[in-house]
Amino acid sequence: MSIGLIALLDDIAGLAKVAAASLDDVGAQAVKAGAKAAGVVIDDAAVTPRYVVGFAASRELPIVGRIALGSLRNKLIYLLPAALILSFVAPWAITPLLMIGGAYLCYEGSEKVFEALFPHGAHEHEAAVGAATQTEQNVEDEKVSGAIKTDFILSAEIMAITLASLPSGSTWMQALVLAVVGIGITALVYGGVALIVKADDAGLALAANDRPVSSLLRRDDASAKLHTDRLLAPLTKGFGRGLVKAMPILLKLLAIVGTAAMIWVGGGIIIHGLEGYGFAGLAHAIHDIAAAAGHAVPSLGSAVEWLVSAAAAGLFGLILGAILIPLTHYVAVPVAKALRGGSRKAEKHTV
Template sequence: MVVVLASQTAGTPLQLPVRHADGVRAGRGRRLISHSTSAGTAKGTIIAGGLAALLDDIAALAKLAAASIDDVGAAAGRASTKALGVVIDDAAVTPRYVGGITPARELPIIWKITKGSLRNKLVFILPAVMLLSVFAPWALTPLLMIGGTYLCFEGAEKIWEFVTGKHHAEAPPAVERGPDQEKTLVGGAVRTDFILSAEIMVIALNEVSAESIWLRLGALIVVALLITALVYGVVALIVKLDDIGLALAGRENGASRRFGALLVGAMPKVMTVLSVVGTIAMVWVGGHILLNGIADLGWAWPHDVVHHMEQAVAGFMPFWPGFFAWLTNTFFSAILGFIVGSIVTGIIHLIPKRPR
């Protein structure tokens, strides 16, 4: 108990402890309260400091995650650019599989092929190339060169078919093959996609082979999703453009009718341009892969010659030196790709075909 007396001189209250039977316990209680308050303050300070450290760690992790996403995006962008030739060819080839299909079944079939393409990339090819990059990275360059040689062969064969006028016999439209052929058609498209997807993923892996395993995995997943969406989104648009054109051509509005007729008339030309660009891109990308691959395997002089030509052209051009250096590399890569592809084409056509 405390008695408070007013001090007349100082004007401040004086607190005098009054002793009673519980005095000792009261004094100890005050000491315990004081100690408990100090401990609580210290504990609160520790909690606040820990919370601040946790928030700082979360901010650092967020920055790291953002940087990792940027790295994955940049790596995926590099990888996707290198696979451009295969992507264009894939977009040019796939619409042929829905030739003769009724309009109502075109998009469902493209969706089935899209799902098969994703399954190819994510379920079969991605684990295989990731295991390859971890346990047998030395095999990446030879495999890449095999894929590059196949690209050169595909491109050169199409060029020679155009020059000589000899083409593969095309399959009849799906309508003529009967209603049970849809499953066979989708299966054939998915098998063709497997080859192209394997080339895309190996090319992409080669571009990010120096990165960490998680960055490689993330980049390849992004590449698989991005390229599949791009290819089959474009394919769906190409396939339905003529239907859109026909719908517009049937309207009463003169501008709509003219635009619809323009779309319908332009589609064969668009397919031709896609096919030509895809063929050139295959020869160029395949030749570029071979040019870099033989340098990695120790035969560097072709790559060095092309590199010196790039530098010479870039130094000579007063504007856009980087573009013309790239164009020089592309030109010589395409020449190499066409030569190698022509040799493989000749060998393939010399092999006697077994009678069916």
Template sequence: MSGLLALLDDVAAIAKVAAASVDDIAAQSVKAGSKAAGIVIDDAAVTPKYVTGFQPARELPMIWRIARGSVVNKLVFLLPVALLMQQFAPWLVPPLLILGGCYLCFEGAEKILHVLLPHDAHSGGPDGSHDVGDPNHLEEQKVKGAIKTDFILSAEIMTITLSTIDSDALWVQAATLAIVGLVITVLVYGVVAIIVKMDDIGLWLTKVGKLQATRSLGRGIVAFMPWFLKILATVGTAAMLWVGGSIIVHSAAQMGWHWPEEAIHTLAHAVSHGEALLDWLTKAVVDGILGFGVGLLLVPLATKVIAPLFAAKPHP
């Protein structure tokens, strides 16, 4: 009997440890998810463009294929690499975060320059966005392009997640990375699916609505969605610059370069006078301005040097 009681006591102790670990994983996941919020917003803002212009019947299948590719990116490729890096080369995390932050700053600055500077709206972009050709081939290109973009954003999300995990337990790190990756994927592509189908829902309401109010709601949805997509793109761009700048500043501090973070903290304290919201807003604005400056420096490097190198084909 005493042996049974001892066994039950051990089981209870294990259950308590397991429950504490689950709570720890949940806390780590929430913390990491909040840190990656800016990238999530950008991901949700960027993805709809890949299914724009296709038949409505193809929109959800394309989003499903992109979402499935995103899960593979996160869980099959990036999660094992992140765990190996944390175990054997943790010093790589801050430089990789800086690299990812620079990419976000470049993307944000490039989007702003695309709006401000004159350009040919009908010229084909690097993703072949204006090259119609065979619809099936174009769909395949779009899906592959979206999955490639998702890989970069997912790598940044997983690296940010890894940098926020306080536990040294490998299984806690793996579980946190998997949970954050899955939750963010479901959140992003669920929102994207709703966004791209809202105009169809609006049209459906205008056709089947028996009440004038219902038909008016449908017309309102159809009229509002283009504006909503513009607002979402603007918020996504601002989030990219803010998150990119803050990642660079914080990761630089982790590598021993403390003065940028300290200068921003001093400025925010002087402006906010201890008000938490104003302190956060000041830091976000400064980080965003810094991110835009870094992006401006990277745009000519990426477009004039790096892109031609990747585009160049070796001669036979």
């Protein structure tokens, strides 16, 4: 009896070691995969703050929270199982689906550029595609919906990069790594976004606080002012005022960077997809131009090469998006309206 119990405990210990090793392996693979997707993660972080620009401070965190929940839903409920199923059943479908998503990013980003350059024409385009009546709640819902749609494409790219970087192994291990990466990246991106959009509130608090050290130490006696309070208060108040003045500018810059990132990522997805289908001329030309630019500035070779590649992908994405805007306006929207009208007539006839 005792020997059997010892053997059982030994087996349990062995299983525990295997489980621990598996968890370590999941963590290591998740870190490696997340690092490979870092470029898209940065784009995701740059894109999101623009969706809270123009809203009241009290709505900023709720909007970020709604987008974060939508992002988790995208990654864990839709993209994770879809990625595993497609990689097993139809791996050939992943690239065209990503290219469709890339085209959507190019369209949306170019639409934002069009709106900035030609605001009157942009309003006409929004009316043509059936934009909702712009009440405050509609604006917020529209922004959140647009952010979640954009996040879906960026998340799909992240999950695809993650899956491609994983070694062949059991399905449950791949699923676990994808889940860890998805949750970790979502927390990183939207935690950072929340800090960015609330930094001005922190600045206001610092600018109005005469007792920074006492407040930090939670000394409730307002009359008790430490010597360090007198020394540090001018610095903290100045820093707070600087934050308040800088954050609107930073948010506008992030909005611009976010739009550029959408166009760049979308263009890059299309270019790499075309390369996979044998149309590698554009990708090779961009690589050659970027390499030549990098060699021209040896001290900053890698940075210059990356900038030229990103600019070329962005230019391609902007051109593609500019083509998609009238196609959407004059082809896709009328066809969709005709199909909706036909389905409604069929329903009435059936009734």
